[in-house]
Amino acid sequence: MNHFGILVKYEWKKLLQKKLVRIAILVVILLQVFMNLSFLMQYYTSYRSDEDGNVIQTGGRSGYEKLMDDKEDAKALEGRKVDDAMLEEMRQFYAEYSPRDKYAEIHSMVRAMSGEESRDFTGEELYGGWKDNMKTSFKSQLLSEGEMAYWEKKMENIETPFTYHYAMAWETILNNQCAGTGMLLVMLLAVCLSGMFAEESRLKTSNLILCAKNGKNPVYLAKAVVGMLFGFLGAFVLYVISFAFQFYFLGTEGFHAILQQDIVYSPYPITIGEAVLIMFGITVFIGVLESMFAMVLSLGLNNNLAAMSVVVGLMMLTFFIEIPKRFRILSWLWHFIPTGILGTGEFYDGRLFQFLGISITNLGFAPILYFVLSLVLFWVGRRKYGKVQTS
Amino acid sequence: MELKIDRVTKQYGSKIAVDRISLTLGRGVHGLLGENGAGKTTFMRMICGILAPTGGSISFDGMEAATEGYRSVLGYLPQDFGYYPDFTGKDFLLYMAALKGLPKRRAGEKAKELIEMTALKEAAGNKIKTYSGGMRQRLGIAQALLNDPDILVLDEPTAGLDPKERVRFREVIQEYGKKHIVLLSTHIVSDIEHVAGNILMMKRGQLIYRGPWGEEKGDLEQFYLKQFEGGEE
Numbered sequence: 001m002n003h004f005g006i007l008v009k010y011e012w013k014k015l016l017q018k019k020l021v022r023i024a025i026l027v028v029i030l031l032q033v034f035m036n037l038s039f040l041m042q043y044y045t046s047y048r049s050d051e052d053g054n055v056i057q058t059g060g061r062s063g064y065e066k067l068m069d070d071k072e073d074a075k076a077l078e079g080r081k082v083d084d085a086m087l088e089e090m091r092q093f094y095a096e097y098s099p100r101d102k103y104a105e106i107h108s109m110v111r112a113m114s115g116e117e118s119r120d121f122t123g124e125e126l127y128g129g130w131k132d133n134m135k136t137s138f139k140s141q142l143l144s145e146g147e148m149a150y151w152e153k154k155m156e157n158i159e160t161p162f163t164y165h166y167a168m169a170w171e172t173i174l175n176n177q178c179a180g181t182g183m184l185l186v187m188l189l190a191v192c193l194s195g196m197f198a199e200e201s202r203l204k205t206s207n208l209i210l211c212a213k214n215g216k217n218p219v220y221l222a223k224a225v226v227g228m229l230f231g232f233l234g235a236f237v238l239y240v241i242s243f244a245f246q247f248y249f250l251g252t253e254g255f256h257a258i259l260q261q262d263i264v265y266s267p268y269p270i271t272i273g274e275a276v277l278i279m280f281g282i283t284v285f286i287g288v289l290e291s292m293f294a295m296v297l298s299l300g301l302n303n304n305l306a307a308m309s310v311v312v313g314l315m316m317l318t319f320f321i322e323i324p325k326r327f328r329i330l331s332w333l334w335h336f337i338p339t340g341i342l343g344t345g346e347f348y349d350g351r352l353f354q355f356l357g358i359s360i361t362n363l364g365f366a367p368i369l370y371f372v373l374s375l376v377l378f379w380v381g382r383r384k385y386g387k388v389q390t391s
Numbered sequence: 392m393e394l395k396i397d398r399v400t401k402q403y404g405s406k407i408a409v410d411r412i413s414l415t416l417g418r419g420v421h422g423l424l425g426e427n428g429a430g431k432t433t434f435m436r437m438i439c440g441i442l443a444p445t446g447g448s449i450s451f452d453g454m455e456a457a458t459e460g461y462r463s464v465l466g467y468l469p470q471d472f473g474y475y476p477d478f479t480g481k482d483f484l485l486y487m488a489a490l491k492g493l494p495k496r497r498a499g500e501k502a503k504e505l506i507e508m509t510a511l512k513e514a515a516g517n518k519i520k521t522y523s524g525g526m527r528q529r530l531g532i533a534q535a536l537l538n539d540p541d542i543l544v545l546d547e548p549t550a551g552l553d554p555k556e557r558v559r560f561r562e563v564i565q566e567y568g569k570k571h572i573v574l575l576s577t578h579i580v581s582d583i584e585h586v587a588g589n590i591l592m593m594k595r596g597q598l599i600y601r602g603p604w605g606e607e608k609g610d611l612e613q614f615y616l617k618q619f620e621g622g623e624e
Contacts, residue, residue: 006489010482017477204473208534211439212490213463219490390441 003214007222014199015192015226024191028184032238035180036245039063048097059099071250073102075166078253082106083161084123091120105261106164112264127160130264137265142325143350150359151350157269162261167254169246170272171262175344177242178279182339185234185283186290186315193227193294194307197385201302207390220385224295224378231291235283259347266347268361278363279342285370286338292377299384315339332362341366392418392452394438394542394572399447401433401596408433410596411447420568422587423576426619430596431576432470435546438574439467451542463492466540470547470576472531476520480511480530483519484537491538498537505533508563524551532560536567543573549582561586580612594618 015021042063047055061069080086087110090103101107113130114121121129134155138148200206209215255273259266268275290311297307318340323331332351335341341362352359360368394416401409409430425431436442438449440457449456451464474483481502488498506515509529514522519530528551535543545564549557564573565586577583583590584604592600592615599618604611 003489003492006485006495010486010489013478013482014475017475200473203475204469204471205475207436207439207441207469207471207473208467208487209490210441211462211465211467212487213459213492213538214490215462216459389443390436 004218004222007214007218008225011222011226015196015230018192018195018199020195021192024188028188028234028238029241031184032181032241033245035177036242039067042066046099067249069100070104071166071168073100074105074168076102077106077164078166080106080164081161082109082123082126082164087121087123087126105168109162109164109261109264123161131155134265134267137348138267138350141348141350142328147350147352147359150352151267154269155267158258158260162258164261165254165257166251167257167261167272169250169252170254170257170276172246172250173242173276174262174272174279177246178276178283178344179339179342181235181238181242182283182286182342183315185231185238185287186339187312188234189231189287189290189294190308190311190315193230193291194298194311195304196223196227196295197299198302198304198307202304206388210388210390216386217382220382224292224381227291227295228288228374231287231289232284235280235287239280239283263344263347267350268347268363275347282341282363282366282370285367285374286342289370289374289377290338292374292381296377296381296384299381299388335362336366336369338370392541392572394451394574395449396438397448397450399434399437399444399449401430401437401442402445407596409437409444412598413447414591414598414601416572416574416589418568418570418572419588420564420573420575420583420586421589421591422583423574423591423593424578424580424583424615425576425593426578429593431593432546433596434593435467435544435574435576436469438542439465439544463538464541466535466538466543468531468535468545468548470550472527474519474527474530477518479516479518480522480526481506481515483530484534487534488537493538501537501539502533505536509533510559525553525556528552529556532563539571541571543567543571545573545575547577548575549577549579557582580615584611592618 040063043060044063044066045060046058048058050056086106090106090110093103094107110126113126113133115129115133134151135148138151143151195202200209209219255271257272259268259270259272259275262272263275270278294307294311297310298304301307301310314337318334318337321334323334325331328351335346335349346362349362351362353362353365354360396412396414396416398411398413399409400407400411412434423431423434433442437444438456440449440462443457451461454461454464475486478486484502484505485498488502493501506512509532511526511529511533514526519527522530528548532545532548535545548564549560552560561582564575567573568586568588575583575587588603590600590602590604590611591598600614608614
């Protein structure tokens, strides 16, 4: 092992030997497991009204029982086209009370497409209304004519009527896990990496490092590599936990189901599995970027608590402040602040980034932006570290 | 082998911590005396390249301080010796050896040799947080010697050592100084009067005495105390 390899090894050791880091890793893993198993703690009670209008309890199911029933019902619809025949079948089913919502998956999709509770429409009306609603959505986003034309062309690749495919695991990950995983990851990185450089100062080891032959660039590089790898591995492990639990309970089927089955107003002509992989990829880039951000703050502020506060504070700000779309560039830039981009709403967002005549979607632009920002932060940190002195 | 210090100054706002010190150090042990706040640590940090002077220059055989070449011939034991509490003594030395650019095999041999020299063999596999103050200080001395530095800078190296260890340390330093430049700072006169061939005395950031100290000049401690009569600033 050369010197750099040894330095990397010891940087890992320094990081993982900290009690705070170990506790943070454990807590984040437990939270991720909890997020995936929270359905087990739920209990569902069914009610119906009798002829006199009195509400009667008709039964109860545990969260697990309900999930398994839903899975069975959804699997029974596998491969069915959402067309007139299906709509009619659904209408007949809902005309009478049933303790199990056998068409829940299709029903929720149709309700979202039509925007109303009524099931009294034809397939043609349903898809016509869906396309109209898509155009309304584009206008409400203040998209330009060019952007609207871009998406309308893309939407031509979305085949109608939709064909339903069972994809509950992928849907659950996309709807319930991606944003939460991003938040957990950012918090983990804020806690674990904000001391990367500041700790050397606190422990007074910076005196020894800075006057050693390899104490400048090689140490900076080793710390940056370890931090970025930590961010990458953090994203990877959190997703592996989600995949493992969701696939165990719900199966792996449905990668190729169209995204609109889950996010009806998305103009992206991609599958649900691809959407999950896109979110996973962006989370990895966010992991690397946030790692560099936390480390550069650690270096600049020379205080791990201050660095941690900035990273977490910025993430919290994106929850509470949303810049209206009429401030186009500002609102567009703001929504790229991790972890704002990991919500399912991102699949509705039709704004495009134009570069050398090429239109790039937000989901395509985000990894490029995060990669470039990571490089910039790496360079800033390197310059700063080169000038560090003891006090 | 020549460490050249030319009008080195360090100023913090209006306070001058080190004031235009010029000197050339060759092989041997150079004892730097001065009361607390005299500027010894600031001066040594500048020699080690971890603190940039406000003015002046420091170089060793043509290499400017803080350059990679300069750092590769430097060994430093800071006054507040920092360590990683959860590292074992051996791990710490191997990490320091990698920082100093020692080849892996040489690093292992040198670490072993210094662990024995500093009587840390029994504790080498234990975490540093379990070490006594004296053991930690010996570990600090060991890390400073890892790369057989041409310039060895020791800031208050005997703090925490028991009398037996102090004697052993003086012997090691005296021997090391025969072939290398050793700059040893302390405010305890007895630590250097027997080992340092050259005495440097600092007061208020300035060098007020430099040169060898022979018996004909009287008692070094008396002279030292006389310079600092009136107590600390």
